[in-house]
Amino acid sequence: MRVQSDQLAFDELGTPLRDTTFVVFDLETTGTRPGPDGITEIGAVKVRGGEVLGEFATLVDPGMPIPPQIVALTGITGAMVHDAPPITRVLPAFLEFAAGAVLVAHNAPFDTGFLRAACHEYGYPWPKPAVVCTVRLARRVLTRQDTPSYRLSALAALFGASATPNHRALTDARATVDVLHALLERLGPLGVHSLEELLDYLPEVTPAQRSKRGLAAHLPERPGVYLFRGPSEEVLYVGTTGNLRRRVRQYFTGSESRGRIREMVALAQRVDGIECAHSLEAQVRELRLLAAHRPAYNRRSKNPHASWWITLTEEAFPRLSVIRTPRDGTLGPFRSQAAAKLAADVLAGAAGLRTCTQRISPRAPSGRPCALAELGRCGAPCAGRQSVVDYAPGALAVTELIEGRSAAPLDSALSQLDALSAARHFERAARRRDELAVLVHAVGRAHRLSSLAAIPELVAASPDSAGGWEFAVVRHGRLASAGVARRGVPPMPVVEALVAAAETVEPGPGPLRGAPAEEVGILRRWLTRPGVRLVRTARPWAEPAVGAGGWNGWLERAETAVALENAR
Template sequence: MHAASDQLTFDELGTPLRETTFVVFDLETTGTKPGPNGITEIGAVKVRGGQVLGEFATLVNPGMPIPPQIVALTGITGAMVYDAPPIERVLPAFLEFAAGAVLVAHNAPFDTGFLRAACAGHGYVYPKPAVVCTVRLARRVLTRQDTPSFRLSALAALFGASTTPNHRALDDARATVDVLHALLERVGSVGVQSLEELMDYLPEVTPEQRRKRGMAAHLPERPGVYLFRGPNEEVLYVGTAANLRRRVRTYFTGSESRGRIREMVALAERVDGIECSHALEAQVRELRLLAAHRPAYNRRSKNPRKSWWVVLTDDAFPRLSVVRLPKDGALGPFHNQATAKLAADVLAGATGLRTCTQRISAVAPSGKPCALAELGRCGAPCAGRQSVAEYFPSVHAVTGLIGGVDAGPLHSALRQLEELAAAQHYEQAARRRDELAVLVRAVARAHRLSALAAIPELVAAAPDGNYGWEFAVIRYGRLASAGVARRGVPPMPVVDALVAAAETVTPEPGPLHGAPPEEAGLLLRWLTKPGVRLVRTAVPWAEPAHGAGGWQEWLERASTATALEQAAG
């Protein structure tokens, strides 16, 4: 252990600031509340050692109106972003531009909050980079005698920035670069020479955090998973990192401000690291460790593998039921019970399936028709008005949609909402549209996941960014083996070795053949990233021809309409 006043040793100095790559960025948005959409412009400058390495700039279509006060502030109008790409197309390019760098922003919590929300809303993993806030750093370095304000415009004027900030993303990012360099010069005079020392220099570092920074010294500078362990060897927290040593060190510096995590660090006695071949393997291992240990300080571990499924009951007149355990022919997975129930209700309404929970005899039904029967939305098999044979087409329609052979229920639901709109019941039609969108997304996701989980073995490769390859061997929707072939190494012998050493996976009943939904989803996102290639597959990887795949354009229009309605109040 180190004393609270200890200086870092030579081996612990980490990355010198002159060798650290910073991506200084700024976002323009439609408001102040982070959400999956709402970004109107991204500007970023990549710098190292005082030299500009590259710039990134683009307008973004936020999918919603830009408030007049924001237009007045930034000058960005709806017409300017009309033909701009949406954030789901811009985000992967920006994440690639910033990969491996320290993010810098003026009032960083605002910008990183929007980045986190965009990643979460569009299926991207937030990379958890080190972040430097120039507002926070300026407050640490400067006094009120130096500057009466810590606004970007005031600091840019104080330090003679070459670019005047004007509430446009790239210009503000360029101005922030000059502010950052000026602040780094000042902290250099007090002995801050490395990235780790810079993060440690920022405020709100407890003595307990500083004393425990040596717990990261044994970890490799490789991608992997880390586990904080408590006094009884219990796992307190699990995380992933592209560089294990560097990431774990941040828990003992000023970059870590979360109260729960500080409490966890105070309890921790040891940090274990599991080295992985690449980021995908680390993410899969993290999911499995969360499910195995359910660490108290991981929010994601509270309900590991908690999924819900929609199934047909096994009786004469089947209905849709929401359950926890999937079986063959189930629709899902759903993240929560409410969404699963909503999808079941929409599907039942589109097919004429009954929604009551009573068991109905095929021989002598003796029930009374309910209100839905009187409205013509149920055939009333409970009262003997509908035979098993007459009821069967509704069941067949449901199984056809789930099986990907018939999208009839989706078209039926669409006709229902179009009839409501034609009758000028606009609010009810909008509600039905949003409900149908839930079902379309659920069916599309179910088909994609089940198609992947049905493949006995699939081998894929992704470029590692340095003319090498990262490999994954996937069996029935689970990662069975992972490895790399660095630049100059013949790839196919590596593939053969990985396949030979891969974990044996036995398929189980259910749509995903036993694969955990989160793991299958993670693998699917990786497989569909730009640049990933299929090396070999035991059977063709194909999604159903008659499902929700052809509804993507409708879904985008529906999402845009919903966003516009919400923005309009």
């Protein structure tokens, strides 16, 4: 027997459609705009394997008048919904009825849009269920020769539905059930037998795209990194996943709808997979591969390690400068030059540093201003009112802030902010507040990253979901080794083997000891997750208590104020 190359293996079939629970539902509303318009009726039918498991139906008080044209269309009047429960009572009941099921609706974006808006308005989390739209499915399965229209009434008549649609929620939902079953029957000969295949089938997929599914056949169902390679073996795209085979297959079955990625898939000739011990190793490997190959179809690959730093210039009376290469005593990293310049300006103003670029001679008399001020050509904020000796305390304060030994510049900036508020200069105060928040965020992030990068070796363990452990050996902010101890395997011998085989990391210059900021950030987020334990560390892992350490409360208040201003 000849087997087609794109036929799925048994273990790839996913959830069979006959075992999938669908909740087919319909809404009646006061209009077409989720939010401004309300829901007047919900009807739903729960089915599995062609059997009806239950029904849900209720009128809903929309809390607003029902327009005459809607009354004429649905027959639902204001008197009918006068004693009906409001959506605040109906919504949780419907969410419970539909929990764990695939939602199905005719023109599903309309109906799910109203449900999402209601969840958002009344504080219920949207469960993000899988959604099947029977309009979209019908357009993929039926041609214009099969039906002149994809309206529910036309499809119900075509398939001989047991219920005739009449713009009442439960009746329309019952008709949609029959339409769904008829469409699913037509998908069987097309090789769609599971829920995953159904969801992959809905988007438009080119034959050439679908024919490349075999490129994923050799990949394991393990976490790792995958590389799409082009005709000349060039790396087109790099990604990470918890299941290599399943994720790569999605690129060839239509769940990937981005035009840029579809173009990449058309060029791809091979997919390489790098199996990883766990998701942390996969994230770090992806980051390093992006930096090494800079693939054309990864948006993150243009400047994967681009960062900016603030430093004091090496002058007798230093000022702050923005640089690209970190060295000891620098503050950062910043993701853009503009953010670094903004933080440098705020810090210079708070610490009392000069901002002009005129070089000042160390032999200048102690009370003498700089040369440009004497000539009347000074454009700096100090305008020559400060003497050269006034800059020394500011430089010391900046150094102590960077090292986490003092928060004096931040305190000074907050005093300036309070003075503006007291003088009722509220717009300037709001602008200064936002600028100070940028600086506080930067100082806090710098201290968090540099504290981890300073540790020569740290070993940590995170529990997996099956009673085992995932391990990471971190050296100077870089992942040096990763592994796992499955349930029942003694963990400490695994740790010793990982440490012995770990990569040697020589510390480099700068606060991060040469480690990329993104990698240090990934490691720190993993290390601070709930349940992660430190197995051993060469030195205590501690972050400065001063600096930005005590500013979390102020940052929360500042962010709340910004949110309130944006909501007005």
